[in-house]
Amino acid sequence: MDVPSAATSAGFLANKSKFHLLGLTLDDCIRVFFGGNAVVSVVVLALITIFLFKEGFGFFGQNEGNLRVYRQAGLEYVDIIRAQQDDHTALTRYLSDLRVRQFKTMVGAGKLSPAAANQALAGFDDFAGRFGDAVGPIRGIVSDLTEAATAIKDKFINVENHKEERRQLLAAGKAAAAAAVVIDNVDFSAELKPLLATLPAYKEANAEFSRQLTAVLADAPVLPAAELQVRMERFKQLVREYLAGFPVVEQKLAAWDYTRPVPWYQAFTSFIFGREWLTASFWQDWYGVIPLFIGTLMVSAVALVLAVPLGVGAAIYVNQIATATEQRFIKPGIEFISAIPSVVLGFFGIAVLGQALRALSQVTWLAWVPGFPFSERLNILTAGCLLALIAVPTIFTLAEDALNNVPRSFKEASFALGASRLQTIIKIIVPASLSGIISAVLLGLGRVVGETMVVLLCAGNRIAIPDFTAGLAVITQPVHTMTGIIAQEMGEVVHGSIHYRALFVVGMVLFFLSLLINYLAQRVVRRYRISIG
Amino acid sequence: MVTASTLMETRSPAPNLRPTLPAAEAGRPAAPAAPAGQILIDIDHVDFFYGASQALHDINLKVEDKKVTAFIGPSGCGKSTLLRCLNRMNDLIDGTRVARGSIKIRGIDIHRRDVDVIELRKRVGMVFQKSNPFPKSIYENITYGLRLQGVSNKARLDEIVEKSLRGAALWDEVKDRLHASGLGLSGGQQQRLCIARAIAVEPEVILMDEPCSALDPIATAKVEELIHELKTRFTIVIVTHNMQQAARCSDKTAFFYMGRLIEYADTQTIFMNPGNPQTEAYVSGRFG
Numbered sequence: 001m002d003v004p005s006a007a008t009s010a011g012f013l014a015n016k017s018k019f020h021l022l023g024l025t026l027d028d029c030i031r032v033f034f035g036g037n038a039v040v041s042v043v044v045l046a047l048i049t050i051f052l053f054k055e056g057f058g059f060f061g062q063n064e065g066n067l068r069v070y071r072q073a074g075l076e077y078v079d080i081i082r083a084q085q086d087d088h089t090a091l092t093r094y095l096s097d098l099r100v101r102q103f104k105t106m107v108g109a110g111k112l113s114p115a116a117a118n119q120a121l122a123g124f125d126d127f128a129g130r131f132g133d134a135v136g137p138i139r140g141i142v143s144d145l146t147e148a149a150t151a152i153k154d155k156f157i158n159v160e161n162h163k164e165e166r167r168q169l170l171a172a173g174k175a176a177a178a179a180a181v182v183i184d185n186v187d188f189s190a191e192l193k194p195l196l197a198t199l200p201a202y203k204e205a206n207a208e209f210s211r212q213l214t215a216v217l218a219d220a221p222v223l224p225a226a227e228l229q230v231r232m233e234r235f236k237q238l239v240r241e242y243l244a245g246f247p248v249v250e251q252k253l254a255a256w257d258y259t260r261p262v263p264w265y266q267a268f269t270s271f272i273f274g275r276e277w278l279t280a281s282f283w284q285d286w287y288g289v290i291p292l293f294i295g296t297l298m299v300s301a302v303a304l305v306l307a308v309p310l311g312v313g314a315a316i317y318v319n320q321i322a323t324a325t326e327q328r329f330i331k332p333g334i335e336f337i338s339a340i341p342s343v344v345l346g347f348f349g350i351a352v353l354g355q356a357l358r359a360l361s362q363v364t365w366l367a368w369v370p371g372f373p374f375s376e377r378l379n380i381l382t383a384g385c386l387l388a389l390i391a392v393p394t395i396f397t398l399a400e401d402a403l404n405n406v407p408r409s410f411k412e413a414s415f416a417l418g419a420s421r422l423q424t425i426i427k428i429i430v431p432a433s434l435s436g437i438i439s440a441v442l443l444g445l446g447r448v449v450g451e452t453m454v455v456l457l458c459a460g461n462r463i464a465i466p467d468f469t470a471g472l473a474v475i476t477q478p479v480h481t482m483t484g485i486i487a488q489e490m491g492e493v494v495h496g497s498i499h500y501r502a503l504f505v506v507g508m509v510l511f512f513l514s515l516l517i518n519y520l521a522q523r524v525v526r527r528y529r530i531s532i533g
Numbered sequence: 534m535v536t537a538s539t540l541m542e543t544r545s546p547a548p549n550l551r552p553t554l555p556a557a558e559a560g561r562p563a564a565p566a567a568p569a570g571q572i573l574i575d576i577d578h579v580d581f582f583y584g585a586s587q588a589l590h591d592i593n594l595k596v597e598d599k600k601v602t603a604f605i606g607p608s609g610c611g612k613s614t615l616l617r618c619l620n621r622m623n624d625l626i627d628g629t630r631v632a633r634g635s636i637k638i639r640g641i642d643i644h645r646r647d648v649d650v651i652e653l654r655k656r657v658g659m660v661f662q663k664s665n666p667f668p669k670s671i672y673e674n675i676t677y678g679l680r681l682q683g684v685s686n687k688a689r690l691d692e693i694v695e696k697s698l699r700g701a702a703l704w705d706e707v708k709d710r711l712h713a714s715g716l717g718l719s720g721g722q723q724q725r726l727c728i729a730r731a732i733a734v735e736p737e738v739i740l741m742d743e744p745c746s747a748l749d750p751i752a753t754a755k756v757e758e759l760i761h762e763l764k765t766r767f768t769i770v771i772v773t774h775n776m777q778q779a780a781r782c783s784d785k786t787a788f789f790y791m792g793r794l795i796e797y798a799d800t801q802t803i804f805m806n807p808g809n810p811q812t813e814a815y816v817s818g819r820f821g
Binding site: 416417431432 | 620622651652654655658659665666667668669681682730
């Protein structure tokens with residue numbers, strides 16, 4: 001050990017690690033640096049997820065409270081009668097639609113001038129007017145009850161605010177001030193008594209309403225055109241069904257009980273399956289994600305229908321057919337699309353595409369296209385077209401990669417067997433890269449689902465489930481999307497309010513949707529990857 | 534022996550699918566069953582370029598019908614390039630061209646403008662260095678070429694599959710799993726599957742580009758045996774690095790060096806009594 005010659009010869013070993021920083025060697029420093037970067041991203045992801053969930057889950061508790069007040073303050077009771085009134089309104093609309101059709105047949109046949117046609121329709125108008133007016137008493141009751149229920153609800157909210165105030169004061173340590181806050185608990189039973197006491201009056205009004213409708217129906221005019229008469233018969237049938245529903249309404253009202261508990265899961269199901277997203281309403285707020293979810297789905301579907309042929313087709317062309325020069329132009333060209341800021345695309349959509357599509361829809365010889373002509377410039381179609389533009393670069397790039405991974409030898413073998421270029425592409429290249437192409441499409445879908453600015457600007461932002469009875473024409477209707485609603489409403493809501501938290505839950509739905517899409521994309525690749533050996 | 538005309542009849546079920554090698558069509562009645570030794574492929578003063586670099590210099594070579602012709606030579610000598618010229622596979626590479634000379638198969642210049650290259654490739658099949666079955670079932674691999682030609686009769690396809698697999702000495706090994714993926718076979722089996730796929734369309738010529746270079750000795754022996762059997766039905770041109778293989782399977786051997794044909798003679802002669810000192814140096818293993 002102490003032999004000098006050995007020590008000198010081993011010196012180069014001992015000299016190795018002179019560098020030290022905070023007691024770490026150079027290797028450790030490098031490890032910490034790169035490891036640290038990885039940890040930061042994981043931590044940030046975890047924080048975002050936790051934050052999202054923390055804010056989101058609070059929603060369900062608040063929503064349960066929301067639904068409980070809806071019942072306890074009697075709003076639910078009033079809505080039973082209101083539904084009856086709304087059904088009547090729908091029937092009135094049916095009648096006015098019928099009138100429009102009648103008018104069209106009369107004028108369209110060229111027999112009558114518009115004025116004469118209106119005159120000829122006087123009898124019908126009288127009938128429709130009597131039908132519409134019959135609802136009068138019911139409407140009066142609904143409006144009275146609405147006021148009463150709103151008052152109870154306001155009282156309750158007031159009390160809740162006082163409670164909150166006291167809690168804050170207590171938290172701040174001002175016990176005296178807290179004690180001074182008067183809390184006058186709402187006695188729902190007493191408050192609801194006058195409301196429920198209207199039931200006999202309602203029953204009376206209802207009987208009168210029913211009598212009037214029956215009378216009106218008895219002298220319904222007979223329409224000249226057979227096609228219209230069929231509709232008239234249908235109307236009569238609908239009214240009879242409507243009348244048959246009256247006792248059911250009365251039973252419901254009689255059986256209604258404000259003490260019936262709101263089941264715990266309803267806070268959840270009323271969100272997931274709720275068909276109404278109604279906020280800042282004087283009456284009752286509803287947080288149902290379905291209209292937004294369908295909006296997102298519809299817009300994405302239209303975008304994919306357009307983007308898949310474009311993206312995959314372009315990828316096949318560039319990868320299999322294009323010359324080197326064409327490749328040099330096409331590839332950067334398509335990839336450049338993704339460099340356009342989406343707000344610019346949205347702006348383009350409003351200013352140019354929406355206008356152009358509407359103008360196109362009004363061309364007479366295109367009237368056969370479902371949904372044409374339309375008057376809403378911002379709708380599913382406009383947003384879908386622009387989103388397709390956003391999805392194309394993703395789909396193109398990934399599909400081209402997938403095609404590129406098909407071994408050249410497959411292509412050569414196919415050619416050597418006497419296949420043409422097209423046959424080789426369809427029968428060998430595309431099937432061999434199908435998993436990659438499918439995952440490209442899925443990732444393109446993920447891109448589209450998460451896109452915000454374009455849909456916010458171009459989808460029309462009407463929060464309603466589109467009318468699917470229109471068939472394909474449904475794509476010319478405006479919708480609102482999950483991303484759009486968050487961007488639009490998050491800036492205006494009170495921090496911590498139920499509305500605020502509802503938006504977080506929408507964010508969670510988006511999060512899970514993206515997660516699902518990405519998971520599927522990876523699975524497809526792994527499941528169908530061909531082992532090339 | 535299968536004559537050219539019967540070949541055409543069996544391969545072309547519909548008249549409109551008849552080949553468009555025009556003069557071959559016209560010339561066929563005048564060219565009856567070719568006796569062994571007749572010239573099938575005539576390569577005449579061919580210069581070939583990859584872009585600006587010349588890969589083949591003035592190649593003159595005549596391949597005889599129903600014989601095995603081997604191309605040997607060191608890497609980069611142009612033997613594979615010449616092989617790929619014979620079914621115009623080089624067309625797939627940008628910037629390649631035959632600058633001078635002609636390649637004639639049965640008297641037809643295959644680079645003529647009115648030659649249908651798809652029809653040419655049906656007549657001149659190819660087996661590649663690395664086995665490349667499609668990622669489909671064994672059955673689909675073999676029927677691929679036939680389906681391209683519009684054959685869809687199930688019974689007929691079944692018959693050809695069996696015949697081709699028997700022809701490639703693979704039938705007994707795979708007859709119970711025809712619908713399993715071709716990629717699940719061993720390397721040697723895959724290569725024989727590729728041979729079966731090539732012979733399923735009944736070509737006249739089979740080009741083999743180092744078919745055994747990725748195979749172990751046992752699989753190699755099987756393929757060589759197969760080549761020997763196929764010789765009775767097809768004209769075979771094989772590129773190989775393996776001198777023993779050339780000596781074992783071929784009737785004639787061509788030695789290439791630096792893009793030039795150095796010597797072309799009977800295999801016996803090339804290996805026993807080469808006329809050129811370079812050939813002798815190569816076959817005796819002193820370079821290459």
